[in-house]
Amino acid sequence: MLDKNENQNSSLAAKVYEIVARVPAGKVATYGQIAEMMEIELDARDVGHVMHHAPAGRGLPCHRVVNKTGMLAPDYVFGGQEIQRSMLEAEGITFLSDGRIQMERHLWGDYEQLLLDL
DNA sequence: CGCCTGACAGACT
DNA sequence: TAGTCTGCCAGGC
Numbered sequence: 001m002l003d004k005n006e007n008q009n010s011s012l013a014a015k016v017y018e019i020v021a022r023v024p025a026g027k028v029a030t031y032g033q034i035a036e037m038m039e040i041e042l043d044a045r046d047v048g049h050v051m052h053h054a055p056a057g058r059g060l061p062c063h064r065v066v067n068k069t070g071m072l073a074p075d076y077v078f079g080g081q082e083i084q085r086s087m088l089e090a091e092g093i094t095f096l097s098d099g100r101i102q103m104e105r106h107l108w109g110d111y112e113q114l115l116l117d118l
Numbered sequence: 119c120g121c122c123t124g125a126c127a128g129a130c131t
Numbered sequence: 132t133a134g135t136c137t138g139c140c141a142g143g144c
Contacts, residue, residue, distance in 0.1 A: 011141085011142095012140095012141070013141090013142090030126085030127090031125075031126055031127080032126070032127060032128095035126090035127095042139090042140065042141070043126075043127085043138085043139050043140060043141090044126045044127055044139095045124070045125090045126045045127080045138090045139070045140070045141090046124095046126090046139085046140055046141055046142090047125085047126080048124070048125040048126055049123090049124060049125075049126095049140085049141060049142065050125090050141080050142090051125050052124075052125055052142095053142075053143095054125090062125080065125080066125090067125075067126055067127080068126075068127065068128095069126095069127095072125095073125045074125065076125090077125060
C-alpha cells in the first residue's frame, strides 16, 4: 500500500491507485468520478490510461472501475468481460440484461469520507 | 523532445 | 436511447 504522504510526490498514477484501492466491494466508480476526486488533476481518460498500466497483485480492484455507461472494460483487459463480470457479481453487483452494470444502484456515492482519510 | 495512442465523458444528431 | 465527433492529458516510443 502506498502511504498518504507518498502519493502526493508520486505520479498521478499513484493517486489513482489510492482511490481505486478504496472503492468498497459491491460498489463501482466511474473514471470521471475518480478524476473528480483528485480535483481534476487529470481527465477521466487519463484514469483509464493509468489503469491500463496498473500493476496487478497490489490488490487493486480495477474491475470496480467502469465507464459511465456501466460497460465493462474491453476483452483484452481482464481476459474477457465475463471475467470482470464474474468478479463483480461475486461482490454482489447486479447486471442488466445488456451486460452492463446497474449503475444507479451500485455507483459509489459516499466517497466524501474517503477524501477525508486520503 | 515531439508524435501517436487511448480501460472516457459530454455535446450533438 | 444510441451512435458519432471532439476535447484534454499523461505515457510510451
